Amino acid sequence: MVKLKARIGVVAYQGAVSEHLRALERAGAKALPVKWPRDLEGLQGVVIPGGESTVIGDAMQTWGLLDALREWVRDGGAVFGTCAGAILMATEIKNGKPDQPRLGIMPLTAIRNGFGRQVDSFEADICVRGIEGAAFRAVFIRAPYFEVTDPEVEVLAAVDHKVVAARYGRHLATAFHPELTDDLRIHNLFIEMATGGQKNPG
Numbered sequence: 001m002v003k004l005k006a007r008i009g010v011v012a013y014q015g016a017v018s019e020h021l022r023a024l025e026r027a028g029a030k031a032l033p034v035k036w037p038r039d040l041e042g043l044q045g046v047v048i049p050g051g052e053s054t055v056i057g058d059a060m061q062t063w064g065l066l067d068a069l070r071e072w073v074r075d076g077g078a079v080f081g082t083c084a085g086a087i088l089m090a091t092e093i094k095n096g097k098p099d100q101p102r103l104g105i106m107p108l109t110a111i112r113n114g115f116g117r118q119v120d121s122f123e124a125d126i127c128v129r130g131i132e133g134a135a136f137r138a139v140f141i142r143a144p145y146f147e148v149t150d151p152e153v154e155v156l157a158a159v160d161h162k163v164v165a166a167r168y169g170r171h172l173a174t175a176f177h178p179e180l181t182d183d184l185r186i187h188n189l190f191i192e193m194a195t196g197g198q199k200n201p202g
C-alpha cells in the first residue's frame with residue numbers, strides 16, 4: 001500500500017521559508033507555502049519559520065492568517081514554530097512590542113532575544129527528548145528561550161538551564177533553527193506529530 005505523503009505548510013511572508021520547505025521535502029513530506037487562509041486546506045501541519053516575530057505576526061494578522069490558524073488548530077492542526085515562529089506561538093511574550101500580534105496557542109512565556117546581545121548567534125550540541133542518537137547541533141540566532149510553568153507543556157531541551165524546545169499536544173516550539181542544518185530529526189519528529197493520533201490539550 002502506498003503511504004500518502006504528509007502535507008505540511010510553511011508560513012511564507014518573511015524569514016527562513018525556503019529552508020523549511022526544503023527540509024520538509026527532504027524528510028518526505030509535501031511542503032507548501034502558506035499565505036492565505038485557504039492555503040490551510042488539507043494540511044496536517046504548519047511551520048512558522050524564524051525571522052522577525054513582529055514582522056511575521058503583523059503579516060499574519062493583515063492576511064487573516066492568525067484567526068484562520070487558530071480555527072484550524074481547534075480542528076486538530078499541528079504547529080511547529082522555530083525561533084520567531086516559536087515566539088508567535090507563545091501566550092506571553094517578554095521584550096516584545098506592546099500588543100505584538102501572536103497566535104498564542106502554547107501556554108508558555110517566550111523571552112525574546114533571551115540569550116543577550118553578546119551572544120547574538122551561537123551553536124550548541126544539545127540533547128532533545130524524543131530524538132534518538134547523537135546530540136543535535138542547534139543553531140541559535142538572536143534566539144528566545146521559554147519559561148514553562150504549565151504541566152501540560154513538555155520540556156524537550158535546555159541550554160544553560162534555559163528551555164529551548166518544548167511540546168504541547170501536537171505543537172512543537174524550538175528556539176533554534178533545525179532547518180539550517182542537514183539534520184532532519186526534528187522535522188521528522190514534527191511530521192510524526194502532525195500525522196499521529198495525539199490530540200491538542202484543552
Ligand SMILES: NC(=O)CC[C@H](N)C(=O)O
Pocket residue numbers: 049050051052053054082083084085087112113141142143144
Ligand atoms: N532567528 C530568529 O527568528 C530571531 C527572532 C527575533 N529575535 C524575534 O524576536 O523575532
